[in-house]
Amino acid sequence: MSLLAAIPQRDEAERLRTLLHYEVLGKAQDPAFSELAVLAAQFTLAPYAYIGFLDANRLWFGGTAGFQGLELERNATPCRVTVLEQQPLLVRDAASDPHCQPGGVIEPSSGIQCRSYLAVPLVAPNGEPVGTLAVLSPLPHAFREQQIQALEVLARQVITRLEFYNRSRLQERIVRARQRVERALTVERNFVSAVLDTISALVLVLDTAGRVVRFNRACERVSGLSFAELVGRTLPANLALSEECEPGADMLSRVRSGMPYAGETNWISRDGKRRRIDWTATPLSDHMGEVNFIIATGVDVTSQREAELALRESETRYRQLVEGSLGMVCTHDMEGRLLSINTHAAAGLGYQPEELIGTHIIDLIPESYRAGWQTYAQNLRDHGDAQGRLHLQHKNGEVRVIAYRNKLLALPETAPFVLGHGIDVTEKTEAENRAHTLMRQRESILESVGDGIYGIDLEGCILFVNEVGANMLGYSSAEVEGKKIHDLIHHSRPDGTPYPHEECPIDATPFRKTPLRVRDEVFWRKDGIAIPVEYVACPLITNGQPTGTVVAFQDVTERRRLDRMKDEFISTVSHELRTPLTSLRAALGLIGGGVLDKRPEKMAQMLDVAIGNCDRLVRLVNDILDFERINSGRLQLVYGEVNAVDLLRRATDLQHSSATRAGIVFRIDAEPVNLWVDSDRILQTLTNLISNAIKFSPHESEIRLRAHALNDTQAVLEVQDRGRGIPPEKLEMIFERFQQVDASDSREMGGTGLGLAICRSIVHHHGGRIWAESNEGSGSTFFFTVPRGPLPGQPPPERTITPVLE
Numbered sequence: 001m002s003l004l005a006a007i008p009q010r011d012e013a014e015r016l017r018t019l020l021h022y023e024v025l026g027k028a029q030d031p032a033f034s035e036l037a038v039l040a041a042q043f044t045l046a047p048y049a050y051i052g053f054l055d056a057n058r059l060w061f062g063g064t065a066g067f068q069g070l071e072l073e074r075n076a077t078p079c080r081v082t083v084l085e086q087q088p089l090l091v092r093d094a095a096s097d098p099h100c101q102p103g104g105v106i107e108p109s110s111g112i113q114c115r116s117y118l119a120v121p122l123v124a125p126n127g128e129p130v131g132t133l134a135v136l137s138p139l140p141h142a143f144r145e146q147q148i149q150a151l152e153v154l155a156r157q158v159i160t161r162l163e164f165y166n167r168s169r170l171q172e173r174i175v176r177a178r179q180r181v182e183r184a185l186t187v188e189r190n191f192v193s194a195v196l197d198t199i200s201a202l203v204l205v206l207d208t209a210g211r212v213v214r215f216n217r218a219c220e221r222v223s224g225l226s227f228a229e230l231v232g233r234t235l236p237a238n239l240a241l242s243e244e245c246e247p248g249a250d251m252l253s254r255v256r257s258g259m260p261y262a263g264e265t266n267w268i269s270r271d272g273k274r275r276r277i278d279w280t281a282t283p284l285s286d287h288m289g290e291v292n293f294i295i296a297t298g299v300d301v302t303s304q305r306e307a308e309l310a311l312r313e314s315e316t317r318y319r320q321l322v323e324g325s326l327g328m329v330c331t332h333d334m335e336g337r338l339l340s341i342n343t344h345a346a347a348g349l350g351y352q353p354e355e356l357i358g359t360h361i362i363d364l365i366p367e368s369y370r371a372g373w374q375t376y377a378q379n380l381r382d383h384g385d386a387q388g389r390l391h392l393q394h395k396n397g398e399v400r401v402i403a404y405r406n407k408l409l410a411l412p413e414t415a416p417f418v419l420g421h422g423i424d425v426t427e428k429t430e431a432e433n434r435a436h437t438l439m440r441q442r443e444s445i446l447e448s449v450g451d452g453i454y455g456i457d458l459e460g461c462i463l464f465v466n467e468v469g470a471n472m473l474g475y476s477s478a479e480v481e482g483k484k485i486h487d488l489i490h491h492s493r494p495d496g497t498p499y500p501h502e503e504c505p506i507d508a509t510p511f512r513k514t515p516l517r518v519r520d521e522v523f524w525r526k527d528g529i530a531i532p533v534e535y536v537a538c539p540l541i542t543n544g545q546p547t548g549t550v551v552a553f554q555d556v557t558e559r560r561r562l563d564r565m566k567d568e569f570i571s572t573v574s575h576e577l578r579t580p581l582t583s584l585r586a587a588l589g590l591i592g593g594g595v596l597d598k599r600p601e602k603m604a605q606m607l608d609v610a611i612g613n614c615d616r617l618v619r620l621v622n623d624i625l626d627f628e629r630i631n632s633g634r635l636q637l638v639y640g641e642v643n644a645v646d647l648l649r650r651a652t653d654l655q656h657s658s659a660t661r662a663g664i665v666f667r668i669d670a671e672p673v674n675l676w677v678d679s680d681r682i683l684q685t686l687t688n689l690i691s692n693a694i695k696f697s698p699h700e701s702e703i704r705l706r707a708h709a710l711n712d713t714q715a716v717l718e719v720q721d722r723g724r725g726i727p728p729e730k731l732e733m734i735f736e737r738f739q740q741v742d743a744s745d746s747r748e749m750g751g752t753g754l755g756l757a758i759c760r761s762i763v764h765h766h767g768g769r770i771w772a773e774s775n776e777g778s779g780s781t782f783f784f785t786v787p788r789g790p791l792p793g794q795p796p797p798e799r800t801i802t803p804v805l806e
Contacts, residue, residue: 019054025060029064037065041066059071059077079134083131089117094140116138120133122155201298202297205284206252207293207294210234212227213231219298222277225270241265251281334381338356348400376390390422454485460486461484485506490506510546513539536551652666652690654683666702669704671707678766682762718783725776728774759784
């Protein structure tokens with residue numbers, strides 16, 4: 001354990017406080033201390049000496065001899081032992097002394113190495129060691145114990161010097177403190193004088209005889225007299241400080257005896273004006289308790305008393321006004337208890353005023369409406385007022401709606417309270433609710449219809465537009481409201497020529513007073529695109545006078561597209577029906593006319609042509625019926641679990657005879673994955689794709705069929721041929737109705753042009769997709785996806801396998 005650890009902490013703390021008391025740490029060397037260090041070096045014939053003060057970390061040099069320095073690390077010198085043991089320390093040879101650091105030398109400064117060391121402690125009058133007086137030599141055994149006494153004498157001189165410095169500093173502080181007090185007193189007197197002359201209160205100081213000692217500016221202003229006129233004199237009668245309430249009472253005698261005085265008097269100024277002053281007088285005593293002065297402070301309450309009188313008169317008028325009011329006027333405390341309520345308000349709730357006084361307002365609120373009370377109370381506390389609607393229960397049980405505006409008031413000497421004013425708006429609220437209901441119904445109707453609807457005033461400015469109409473025109477409702485609709489959407493005719501405002505039939509509708517229906521018109525969208533519309537414009541009539549127009553319009557772009565598609569479909573079907581019928585009619589005509597009676601082989605050829613065209617007509621009609629049934633949603637799919645390999649084998653079996661005639665072979669390369677499909681319809685899709693592959697494949701080629709799982713929910717089926725291929729631009733088009741790679745295919749191959757369209761519809765109804773990939777001249781591959789399990793909303797699969805129907 002170190003010597004430092006052996007010293008109690010409280011002793012070390014007290015030593016450090018003593019050291020700080022002398023104010024010697026961290027300062028430059030004192031010449032007087034340096035002289036004492038030189039003297040110690042001369043007495044002991046030492047080349048080095050110093051006076052050091054030891055704190056918790058360092059040794060600070062107060063004076064040195066033989067070297068220069070300001071500080072030294074605490075553990076680098078044996079001084080710590082001298083201070084903590086409070087005994088002189090003689091180190092004859094630092095190389096063998098346990099008090100020294102390893103290395104055998106003591107270094108008081110950089111470059112100085114000493115072997116001998118002698119030090120005595122510097123002990124303050126309170127017994128605490130604060131440092132050392134030490135001498136050092138680079139030679140061993142340079143000092144003797146007889147030299148300790150001389151160093152102790154010099155150490156006492158150091159402490160004497162420290163005490164002298166300390167007393168000098170104390171004396172300087174006392175002088176400076178006295179000077180500060182004197183300056184503070186001067187400042188205080190000037191401050192008090194300035195305060196007395198600047199405050200609005202009247203301040204009057206009298207001696208015990210009643211003579212004026214101080215008369216501030218406020219007194220001068222109210223009385224019209226100056227301090228110079230009154231100083232040293234008693235107050236004149238018109239400035240009396242008391243109006244006696246009891247015979248023989250004397251304000252001065254009461255205050256002189258130590259009793260305070262409070263009362264109001266009238267001061268009559270030099271110009272004759274009367275002011276009401278509220279006075280408070282107290283004695284000013286010295287340290288012996290003797291009353292030396294009387295200080296009286298007064299407040300001019302003339303305006304306040306006049307206001308109180310006016311308030312009393314106003315209160316009387318207010319009571320008459322409140323009681324005569326047809327609205328609800330009441331007051332309540334911050335807890336919500338009624339303090340007052342006028343007769344009309346109480347009667348509106350079925351009570352007399354006295355029945356409601358003291359009642360908590362929340363007790364009058366139905367249970368379902370009490371949730372807003374805390375918000376109301378919080379608004380009053382935070383903002384000082386609150387407004388809104390309050391639901392109060394009538395004595396007969398019905399609920400009355402009160403529109404209120406309440407304000408928090410805080411009057412002097414009274415607890416804060418709330419002044420409330422309200423109006424019974426029950427009937428108005430019910431009417432508003434009905435109107436809001438009708439408005440919401442109207443808005444719901446406007447937003448639920450599929451047509452665009454907007455309303456305009458007589459100037460042609462938008463009053464409202466439903467969301468459907470705004471979306472059709474590419475605007476938001478906020479963008480068009482208040483703007484002239486003609487300039488936005490009806491400014492030009494279909495051919496782009498200007499449409500004058502005066503020729504617009506919509507703007508003329510209110511004055512026509514009859515509905516207007518227009519077809520073959522265009523409205524212009526925000527992006528500048530014209531959309532074909534049909535619209536009906538109806539005038540708005542209020543009290544027999546036109547006020548605007550309501551227009552309902554439809555975007556007929558899709559309808560026209562469907563009409564064109566219908567026309568194209570009819571045209572295509574007519575063409576497809578006419579071609580085989582013409583051939584059939586020609587063949588039968590030749591046979592029926594007997595032209596071929598003598599040419600049986602030609603007659604047989606014509607019969608084959610007729611039969612082939614009949615078969616083509618049957619296929620066309622069946623495909624048209626299938627296509628219409630699928631797209632109209634009348635085709636019911638019967639889902640079941642079927643194995644992909646079985647499905648592909650059934651499909652090839654159905655096309656086996658056709659493939660044999662064409663010299664085509666099938667190759668099935670499929671995983672045994674289970675599918676969740678209508679097996680008949682997927683079989684129809686596969687036979688259509690295989691039939692097409694057979695038609696377009698060269699003789700003695702191969703058609704490959706594959707099936708594999710795409711993921712956990714879908715599988716992919718493929719039909720690949722080695723035919724002539726499909727141009728890239730027609731890979732999507734071939735799935736449309738009556739679309740083929742070559743227009744001659746329907747005649748040469750016997751197709752109807754609906755097979756791939758039917759395939760696409762069937763696959764889409766299964767939640768999948770169908771597409772083709774092809775390289776011209778090297779064949780095509782058709783892909784389609786189907787589900788492996790039930791779609792959302794479908795029943796789970798049964799574990800039995802649904803057979804594939806031929």
